[in-house]
Amino acid sequence: MIEAVLFDFGGVITSSPFEAFAAFEVREGLPADFIRTVNSTNPDTNAWAQLERSDVTIEEFDAAFAAESAALGHEVRGADVLGLLSGRVRPEMVTAVRRCSEHLKVACLTNNFSGPTSPQANTDGADPGPANPTDPAMDPAVAEAMGLFDTIVESRVVGVRKPDPRFYTLACEMVGVAPQAAVFLDDLGINLKPARAMGMTTIKVTDPAQALAELEQVVGFPIR
Numbered sequence: 274m275i276e277a278v279l280f281d282f283g284g285v286i287t288s289s290p291f292e293a294f295a296a297f298e299v300r301e302g303l304p305a306d307f308i309r310t311v312n313s314t315n316p317d318t319n320a321w322a323q324l325e326r327s328d329v330t331i332e333e334f335d336a337a338f339a340a341e342s343a344a345l346g347h348e349v350r351g352a353d354v355l356g357l358l359s360g361r362v363r364p365e366m367v368t369a370v371r372r373c374s375e376h377l378k379v380a381c382l383t384n385n386f387s388g389p390t391s392p393q394a395n396t397d398g399a400d401p402g403p404a405n406p407t408d409p410a411m412d413p414a415v416a417e418a419m420g421l422f423d424t425i426v427e428s429r430v431v432g433v434r435k436p437d438p439r440f441y442t443l444a445c446e447m448v449g450v451a452p453q454a455a456v457f458l459d460d461l462g463i464n465l466k467p468a469r470a471m472g473m474t475t476i477k478v479t480d481p482a483q484a485l486a487e488l489e490q491v492v493g494f495p496i497r
Contacts, residue, residue, distance in 0.1 A: 275474065275492055276454040277378035279444065280370060281435075284460035285478045286381070286418050287360030297357055303347050308354060311342045317437075320351060324386045325428040331355070331386070362414040369485055369496040370421045376494060380424040380448045382441075382457070384434045424448050435464040441471055456491050458484060 280286060294308045304310075312321050320337035323329045329337060331352070338351030373379050419425065426444045428434035433443065445452050452471040458478050459465050465475040474491055478484040489496055 274454065275377065275456050277380060277448050277450040277456075278370075278373045278488070278492065279380045279382050279448070279455055279457040279468075279473075280366070280422075281457075281459040281461075281464065281478070282381055282383040282385075283358075283360055285363075285458050285484075286366045286370070287362050287415075289460060290358050290360055293357040293359065297353070301347075301349070303349070307342075307345070307347060308349065308357075311338065311345060311349070314341065314345065322434065324351075325384045325434045326432050327387050327429045334386075362412075362418055363481055365481060365485065365497060367414075367418050367421070369488065370418065372494070372496040373488075373492065374421055374423070377492065378423050378448055378450060379421065380426060380444065381419065381422045382426045382435065382444050382459075384428040387429045435459070436467050438467045438471065441468050441473070445471075456488065458488065 283289070291309075295305070297303070298305060298307055312319070316322060320329065320334050320341055323337070324331070324334040334355075335351035338354060339348050342349040370379055424444075424447050426440070426447055428440070431440070431443055433440045435441075441452070441457075445455065448455070452468070452473045456474040456476065457465065457468045458476045459468075460478040462477060465477055469475045476484050476487045476491070485497055
């Protein structure tokens with residue numbers, strides 16, 4: 274029996290920034306999917322991974338990302354990438370969180386980073402949620418969504434990030450649920466694979482409507 278629903282933030286509760294990445298790449302004359310390529314190169318140790326574990330500051334990330342992208346043929350400042358992370362809150366997902374919370378535990382599992390409040394987004398191997406969910410300057414729509422969760426598991430706080438299996442073990446402990454009693458929604462297959470291996474039911478969010486239909490089947494009550 275499902276006891277908890279675990280939601281990724283960027284790319285699930287909010288739209289993905291891939292369109293912004295693509296527009297930036299066209300504008301700057303970069304190869305298609307170049308930013309995602311940088312983010313997926315050495316994904317456990319690169320600048321993005323270090324930022325989400327709070328191992329580097331935003332200023333250090335800016336320089337490190339520039340060096341990594343330059344090594345791949347085109348220098349892009351990390352600060353420019355962070356400026357592309359705006360995502361639109363999906364009202365239908367917020368409604369789903371609210372309705373799930375009436376029957377089950379609900380939690381947000383997000384890779385994010387310490388720094389000024391910024392919009393949340395999802396990139397290959399990373400899905401930063403709000404930089405600081407407790408910041409009063411947060412977008413009201415984001416604040417409303419974050420306020421619905423019983424538990425928020427942030428990579429910047431716990432020092433480990435998806436898809437590291439330790440993140441999911443810690444998340445289950447924080448939520449107080451066995452993996453077999455949880456369903457997890459994420460838009461990245463790489464993040465779902467270790468959760469599924471632990472015994473969680475997983476749903477890949479490509480089309481939000483389809484994902485919500487799948488979630489209704491899993492939890493057994495309407496969420497839309």
